[in-house]
Structures are given as structure tokens and as C-alpha cells.
Amino acid sequence: MPAYKAPLRDIRFVMNELLESETLYQGLPGYEEASQDLMDAIVDEGARFAENVLAPLNQSGDEEGCSWTEAGVTTPRGFPEAYRQFVDNGWPALAADTEYGGQGLPNLLGIVVNEMAGTANWSWLMYPGLSHGAIKTIEEHGDSEQKQTYLTRLIEGSWTGTMCLTEAHCGSDLGLLRSKAEPRADGSYAISGTKIFISAGDHDMAENIVHIVLARLPDAPPGTKGISLFIVPKFKVNADGSLGERNAVHCASIEKKMGIKASATCVLNFDGATGYLIGPPNRGLNCMFTFMNTARIGTAVQGLAHGELSFQGALAYARDRLAMRSLTGPKNPDGPADPIIVHPDVRRMLLTQKAFVEGSRAFLYYLAQQGDVIDAGSPEQAKAADDLLAFLTPIAKAFVTETGYETANLGLQVFGGHGFIKEWGMEQIVRDARIAMLYEGTTGIQALDLIGRKVLGSGGKLLAGFTDIVGAFCEEHADAADAEFISVLEAYKDEWLQLSLKIGEKAMQNPDEAGAASVDYLMYSGYVTLAYFWARMAVLARQKIAAAEGDTSFYQAKLMTARFYFDRLLPRTLSHKQALMSGADNLMQMPAALFDVG
């Protein structure tokens, strides 16, 4: 497994220089304390925790996996201890509500720390990570007693949370779910049903687990409009806050998976478990939508994380491994061969990794900042940020996890045959990364959300909100020095709007046209979005170089990577454009029975 070293220079570049976080947070009430110094210090601390505590458990966690008995789930060696340290150091409280013990720091910091922790050990991060959904749900929809009872403990980290949505017959289509909630005389509910794919559904790392469960009330209308949310604690909680008797929710088994093997994926049986309604009845799905964007950005981080780790491994190997001579003459004449980083195609793979990783980092940190503006900005600012986040989230979730998987695979490829061998750790990264395109809504689901709900559903308004930002940036930097990026970006912005209009027109005639264009449209949008962030980084880098500010070599590398992105990755839009414009007929014509005649 590659030794993880947090890319602090790049993290600071994005946080402080590109996104000017200090300036932003000075103007956001409640976040004024988030100075650059404070944020840098916290990031440094997070880097040490990720590098020293979490990274060493990544490969052993994969080998050991979790084990299950009727008594519950045991996590790999070292996992509970690492979690205790995490709690003792106050990490779960970082970006949480101060009223319930949180530190009230920006979400951005939470995302940065998650990136580092997740790069070091994604499986481990799943346990505290899943608490996020439970915390947000109770924060936004819980009554004050529920907040006092559950939120405080979730924020301090002594308890963790889960989100119990999926059932065996329904994942994306939650309208089909069957779990039941029967009201009891005392105001609680008896929850019955079986949930699957429950990450952190059981484990040995915290005293209690707070399940947020989707279920139907007896009189609920069918479909998505009859789903309610319930709190179901693993151990019931006494009036004084101490733990009471075991609730009737049990882990029936854990899944054997391709990757993230140290993360327990549980089947949970609810056998008349005691639950408490949270939020209004039958409005459970709407309640969940309020934080789905942030959850999806949390998953997008996985693409960045696995991409970064794979890049670090591949780069070290490419500098070290000797094979063949450079075609332009030996670069290591005293050695038996040249390091493979001299070969153009190895560089193509490394630069592809670098461009996706650094571009995604800028993209995701930017989105995390928008989350902070939603929380603390003026109503107008919050509305604008919310629109932006709504539009960009499906792009981030799908595009960053798809390119993250590609990046992980390229790192393995740089190792040649050794990449296939477990000991090097590169294949684990690929296996771990594969889930990110599936959970929290597959790439296909994100693409339908983007084209259907966000672009066409808003009559193009949400798209225009972002392309206006891109347009303003292009106008501001229309001078000759940046033309190599700006002129291209501007043309793409216009084409993006035109393509969206055309899909909209076709979809009016035939709704399948939207679905037929969806994934290619999302990928097109992703490449253009990343081009915007790469253009911003390139412009800034050129300014810094011109001003001879700081470590010029860092900015030169940025500029070169931006060029690589525009030359070699952005042109993938050409294929996506052609495919998405080809229409629905080539997909819909074939009768289902003809797919495998024979």
C-alpha cells in the first residue's frame, strides 16, 4: 500500500489561494473565527492523524475485513482504537452545531479532513462518515428532546449513526419500500422490516448506534409520498440519557464485497423495534432531500481520495522502477535502464491522474464552501449557493467518482503486472473505489437528476446560474495571456447551453430522449466544469509566476497540468457530445427479447 502523505501544499493552495476562504468566512456570521491560521493548523493536525493513525490500518483492514456473530460485528484490529482517538481529539464535532457541543467550523474544513482521512483509509471513514446523515436529519427535523438525547452524543462521537433506506427489492426506487411503523399507545412506533446495505449498521467502535429508518405508517399512501422517518437506537435511551435495554434491531449478516472490506455493510432486521417519528408523517423523503446534496459531495470525495492515493503510489513507482531507455537517449546512463517516468505514455497516465485529482479537489472544496454560504449567508446568498449546489452536486458525485475510478485504474496500470498483486496495495484502491459509482445514487441516477430535475426541471435556470459565473470569469480574464484557456472555456460554455436546449426540445417530444442523453450529458458537463476550475487555477498560477510570488515551481506545475487537461482530457467532450446528440432511437428500438437472440 502506498504510504499516504497528505498533499498539504495543494490543499492550502485550493483553500487559501484559489478559494480565498479566510475572506469568505470573515463575511459569514458564525464562521468569522475560521482564519487561515486556524484552518491551516487544523488541517495539519488532520494530516497527522490520517497519515499516522489511519493509513497504517488500510491494508490490514482489507485483509482482515469485518466479522459477524449473533452478538454483532467486530471491526478489524486497530479500528476501534483509532476511532477512540478520533473522538478524544474532538474530530466528530468539527463542523457541527455549537448548541449541541459542536465546534461550528466551516463544512469546508470537514471536507478537507474527510479527504485526508478517507485517502488514508476509506473503510474506516465510513463509520464516522455515516453519522453525518443522522446528525443532519436530527438537526433539521428533530424536536428539542430528540436533539438533546441523540444529537449531543452523535456530535461528541460516543454514538454513531446510520441511514436505513435500501431494502432487498428497492434501492434507487424507494417508493417500493415495505418496512412498517405501527403506532403504539406511548407515542412511539413499532418498526418492522429488513434493511440491506446499511453501512456501519453494526460495529464495536461506539456505545450506541442511532439508526434513521425509512418506513411506512399504516395509513400511508403508496409510493414515495407515504414514507416517514424514524429514529431507532440500537440501545434504548433512559430518561437520564444513560443506555437502557437492547432494542429489537439486529444485524443478521454482513455482505462479502469487492472492496471497502473493513466497512461493515449490514443486513438489519427490525422486529417491532421501538422507533420515534422524526419530521412530519409521510414526508420522510422530502426531509432527506434537504441534506442529500452534502451526503453526495461526501461520496464524491471518495473519487478524489482514491485518485490521490493511487497517484501517490504510481508516481513513487514511476520514479523508482527501471525499464527501457528513453527514446531520446538515456536519462539514467549509469543505471541498467531509465526510470519509467521518462516514457511519454507513463507520463500521460500520471498527468491524467494529477489533472483529475487536483481539478476535483478545487471543484469539491468549492462546493463545500457553497454549503457554508447556505448555512450562514444572507437569504439571497444562501439561495444562490443552494441553486449552485443543487446543480453541481450530481455532476460532482458522478463525474468525480467515475474519473476517480479511472484514476485508480491508471495507477494500477503504471505498476504493470505488479499492480495486480495485493502486496503493492494498488489493486485494493481500485476495488475500494468501485463502490463510489454505485452508492448514494448510481451514475445513471445522478445523470437523470441532472438533466431531468435540475436542468430541464428548472427550465435551464440552474444551469444558467453556473454558466453565468463561468461567463463572468471569462470576461474578467479575456486578456491575451490567458486566452489559451479562456477562449476555449468560453466556447464550451456556449455549447453547453446550446446542447442543453436541444436535449430539452427533443425531450418535449419524447421523454426517453432525456434518459438517452443523460450520462453522456453529465460527463460532458463534468469535463466543462473541471475546465472552469483548471482555467481558474491556471490564471492564478500565471499571476503568481508573474509576481514571482512563493514557490514558482508549484505554479509552473499547475500551469502545465492545466495545459495537459485542456489538450488531452477536455477533448473527451467531443465523443460525449456526438453520443448524446445521436438521440434515443439507437437505444430504444431494439425489443428487449432481441438483446440475446440465439
Next chain:
Amino acid sequence: MPAYKAPLRDIRFVMNELLESETLYQGLPGYEEASQDLMDAIVDEGARFAENVLAPLNQSGDEEGCSWTEAGVTTPRGFPEAYRQFVDNGWPALAADTEYGGQGLPNLLGIVVNEMAGTANWSWLMYPGLSHGAIKTIEEHGDSEQKQTYLTRLIEGSWTGTMCLTEAHCGSDLGLLRSKAEPRADGSYAISGTKIFISAGDHDMAENIVHIVLARLPDAPPGTKGISLFIVPKFKVNADGSLGERNAVHCASIEKKMGIKASATCVLNFDGATGYLIGPPNRGLNCMFTFMNTARIGTAVQGLAHGELSFQGALAYARDRLAMRSLTGPKNPDGPADPIIVHPDVRRMLLTQKAFVEGSRAFLYYLAQQGDVIDAGSPEQAKAADDLLAFLTPIAKAFVTETGYETANLGLQVFGGHGFIKEWGMEQIVRDARIAMLYEGTTGIQALDLIGRKVLGSGGKLLAGFTDIVGAFCEEHADAADAEFISVLEAYKDEWLQLSLKIGEKAMQNPDEAGAASVDYLMYSGYVTLAYFWARMAVLARQKIAAAEGDTSFYQAKLMTARFYFDRLLPRTLSHKQALMSGADNLMQMPAALFDVG
């Protein structure tokens, strides 16, 4: 694991209708017996073996893996029995030399049987599969005693073979290898060194193992021109052909791998093992080149095989799994939701799989036929086929395994979260498929072979040999009915020639330009090559439909899939073209130290 059902209709379509094998083999001396009836009967038999004997061992083989003790390697339950049945039924002898017990049937049949066996269980196929290289080496370079001693047993299958090339410090760059061969007074050699990544290097399936080992003679020149080939049997062979004492070659360990876990990947220690020189001294690499093309096509089959299996699994799931309603109205109104095959994006994934799988089948069977022409055609025919094979082999190896991996991943994606769970078997296909882009020369190595050795190295002659065939086909079918395919294909053929010229010009100035263009050039070439085979299939399908010949629905599906390929997959050339034309600067400019400043 999806139940494997050999796609016999499509296999017969390609063998008999598209490639008109019977007609071809009637005209190839020695292959006249290969009538359509005989070949169909053998394929049917092979299908039964693959479906009934090999497929049931695929998932259990992955779970059990191989185990190692000092005594040797134990393969998973059922593997040795299946191999015994394989030998008893005469399969190893199918396409082998009649003089040494082979049946002398076309290589094409061997490839078809390998496709079916490999789709059912690729790990298992690795054991007889590796014999192929040993058989070819001894056939072409062994003396008559070596042939009598080893070839007969390898062909009957009671012994298996290996190819021992790689050492820990060298894979692609064999010039660095260090294993030694010291001559002994009796004419044999003492072989010493450690080889890694030796597939089927030890196992419990056959009586003896014949290692073909690359090593250096004491006076050998350095680099690739000082490598010789040796036969090193696991058990020495007595004069009467019976097994003698154990030779000093031992399996020191087996690798833990991402996939093909039931295939033993061995570290082999040669401690003064007795070996016999095969072929002329210091010419080992040249000897190996003589059959490298066929070995690489054998690996290309892996992309087809994993693609097919993943497609079968995904298609069955997409017809069965219910989620959401078609946007154009319910298609399964009596059920709670529609089967997901109604959704455009699910169809996009399935059709991508179908187009790659069926296109690759046509491509690879065509290449196998060329191998038969080389073996049995007139000198002129053989030369033309050899040139064609030399040119198309790197494309087949890299393109079919890359798209095979994509296809395997798409099948997993169709399953949503369930795809990540071992029990369904879809993730195993992805893990198993990943190695194909690495061994027998990585994608990068194939791409250098294509652009460097084949295209530029022949002054464009090998490329022109194939584009002439494409051009002749286009001319022959220039009528209006087929224009949707032919006009596009013809334009691509011209562009392909132009792009190749441009790369050649640039590479004259700077050799790194060839490497910088290489993988994008290979992928471009792959898409155009597949377009040729899809155009051929489309033209034939349209003829059959017009003649109302046979099961029209099969031909209609072909025509629709061809359209899908031209509409949605072939445009990927646009991105590859742009990237490959962008030149070497964007790859070579960045100093190695700047890849990770920070």
C-alpha cells in the same frame, strides 16, 4: 455468478456466415476436413464442456483460490477432475500437429473453444492455456528428440507447459534478465535464477510440467541479444519417456492477486536445474517472437470472454429487476415497477456491452483464421496473412482487453449496489478481467509495438495492407443501402492513414512524439477496426433480411447494434484523435520532480 450459456448462434454466425470458414478451409491444404458440420459439432461439444464442467467451478475457484506448501501448489476443488475430463476428451490436441498426436484442426476452432472455456472459467483455462506457448516453441524450434519427448505429452495434455520470462526487476524490458545457464559436460545446462509471475508454474493437474525458460549463457552479450531458451522439466524424463527424478526447480510461493485467484501465479526458483537448449544460442527472444502474435490473441480472447459473461449477467438482471417506471408510460403495468431494461441508460450500458462483445468476436475469429492461412496457405497467402496479423495483433490485444474491462464494469454497474456484492459474481468478472491489460505486454507496450514497430517500422506498409482491405470492402458495398456505414467507414480509413503519416512526420523530429501518441493512436485504430467488422456484419445482415433468410430477428438485432456502434461508440475516435494530435510537449515538459511539488 451468472449462469454461462455459450452464445452459439453468434459464434456460428461469425464462423460460418461472416467469415465463411468452410470455404476458406476447403482451400487450405491439411484443413480440408474442417467442414461446417464438423466445426459446428465440435463447438457444440465445447459449449457443453464449458457450461456444465467449467462454469460451475468459476465462483468456487475464486473463493478457494490456490494453496501452497513446500510440496507444491494445490488447485481449487474440481479443477484437476475437470482437467482430466478435458484431456480424456482430447481437447488439448484439437489444433495441434498431427505428427505428434494432434488433430490438426484449424486454430480458429481452438480460439472458439478457448472463448467458451475462458468465459466459463478463465482461471481454469490458464493451466491448459499456458501449454500453448510451450507447444509452439518446441514445435518450431525443438529438435526431433525434444519433440518426441515433450511435444507428444504436451499435446495429449498429460503434461502442461509454462513460459518463464519475467524476473522481479524486469517484465517488459527482458534485456535486463539475469537467470543463468551454465553448460555441463553432458550437453545439458545448469539453470539458475528466480522467475516470477509464472502462470501454471506449479499445480496438481498434470504429471509433469515443461518450463520454457529464458536465461543467459556465460558468454552471452548483454541485453536482448544474449538471451537463450531452455526446456526445464519439473521431473526429468528417462530415456524410455517415463518420469525420472525431480528437477531442481521449485515453486517458492504463489502471489495473492486481485483476480483469477484460482490460477496459480508462481515464483519459481531454479537452483542449478537441468535444462536443454532449444533453438540457437542467444536467439531466444527472436524464437519467441514467432508465436507471440498467437499468444497475444489468446489474451485478447480474455477481453471478449469477460465481456460476454458480464453481458449475460447484466442482461438477465435488467430483464428481471423492477425499479421505476418507463418515462413513456408503464411497460409492466401489473407489476409494482418496470424491469430496468426499459430505461434508456440501462440499454446504453447493455448495448455497449453487446457491441463490444460481438464486434470483438468477429475481430478475433478473423485473426485466428489468418493464423491458419499462415500455417497452411501458399507462400504469398501466408505472407499477406502474417503481415495482417502482425499489424492487427497489438490492436486486438490492447483494444479488446481495454473494452473488455469496460464491458465487465458496465455489467457490474447495471446491478447497482448489488454489483459490488460477491454473491452475484459480477465483481469477480471485473477483478478477473483486470489482468488482461497487464500481462502479455501492457496496453502501453502494445501501443508502442503498433506505432513504432508495425506502422512506422514498416514505413506504413502494414497499415496500408489493412486499409486496402477496408477500402476494397467499401468499394464493393458503395450502394445506397449500406451508405450509413460505408461512407463513415471510408472516411475513417482515409483519416487513419493521414493521422499515421502526421505522427510519422513528428516522430522523425522527436522520437517521443510516437510514444506520446501511442495509446490514443491504438484506441483510435481499435475503434476503426471494429467499425470495419461491424460494417461487414451490418451489410451481411441486411442481405439476409432482404433475402428473408433464416431467423430475421437475429439479423435485425445485428443491424441495430451496428447502428448503435456507429452512433455512440465510434465517435470516441474524436477524443482520441484530438489527444494524439496534441503532441508530446504537454507530456514531456514537466520535470519529474514537479509532479508532486508540496
